[in-house]
Amino acid sequence: MFKLLKEDIDTIFEQDPAARSYLEVILTYSGLHAIWGHRLAHGFYKRKFFFLARIISQISRFFTGIEIHPGAKIGRRLFIDHGMGVVIGETCEIGDNVTLYQGVTLGGTGKEKGKRHPTVQDNALIASGAKVLGSITIGESSKIGAGSVVLRDVPSNSTVVGIPGRIVIRDGKKIQKDFNHRDLPDPIADRLSIMEREIIRLKQELDEAKKGEYQNDHSSL
Structure with a gap:
């Protein structure tokens, strides 16, 4: 457990140049607090303590401004930058090394049953204010531009921008984490x-x- 906690903290140091010390990260990073709160809530959710899981998730939402349903499945090294306004739905599945910026919504499109929220595969990046809606898949190493609205599957190694989201880069240069929102086509x-x-x-x-x-x-x- 302590190894996993340290991995979460190290991920922030890798992704955020503003991080200066372990104490600062542990005490002030709401994205980190939201992830830790979700792990606790998800543990109760898997054991069918649904009400207690929801209580924990709502307390976490109150303190962090980030709403993660306890049923969501989240992989390792998720980085939520700033985080205010992030919403992650019940049937979301998030892979490893995913980055989410503030205002991102991984939501549904209505009152459909079953799998109704997105699947975000490894190494994907979703920029500020983007809305990814419905039971769709964001492929590995893909990028969703700031303010985009994505309603269809996105292949791996793609860049999507606009409303509705359009693929503007696919299988181009090697995808890197040093994403610059201003350079989007x-x-x-x-x-x-x-x-x-x-x-x-x-x-x-x-x-x-x-x-x-x-x-x-x-x-x-």
């Missing part, structure tokens, strides 16, 4: 840029056509 902005260039071209052609008609009218006089 924007497919909507790219499409608008193409349309703008097309409008400029059409305007130029129209001006040339009007100029040609004007010259023909004056030459006939």
Whole structure:
């Protein structure tokens, strides 16, 4: 157990350059507190002490601002950065080495029964404010851009941005953890840029056509 606790703390030092000491991490990192609270709640949940598990998860939510249903299955070395507003649903399954930023929702799409929340595979990264909804799978080493809404499966080694989420990179360069939100491609902005260039071209052609008609009218006089 102590080895697992130390692993959680070491994960924060690996992922967060702001972490300065073990004491600071243990006392002030809400993401770490939420994970530890969830482990306790999940233990009771597996033993069918559902009410007690929910009480523990709600206490953890009150103190951390992170809501993790006690039924969610979470792997090792999960890193929740800042964490405020993170929601993880009951049937979520999260693999190893996953990173979640503040405001992420791993939720359902309605009142369906059974598996109704996402599966996030190993080494995935979900950026600030992203919403991943329904019984879908986020593949290994994939990245979900800030503010994206993902409603369909994402293959491994992919980058998804936009509303609804669109795959913009797949099997490209080696996926790394030094994710820079500002470097995400924007497919909507790219499409608008193409349309703008097309409008400029059409305007130029129209001006040339009007100029040609004007010259023909004056030459006939």
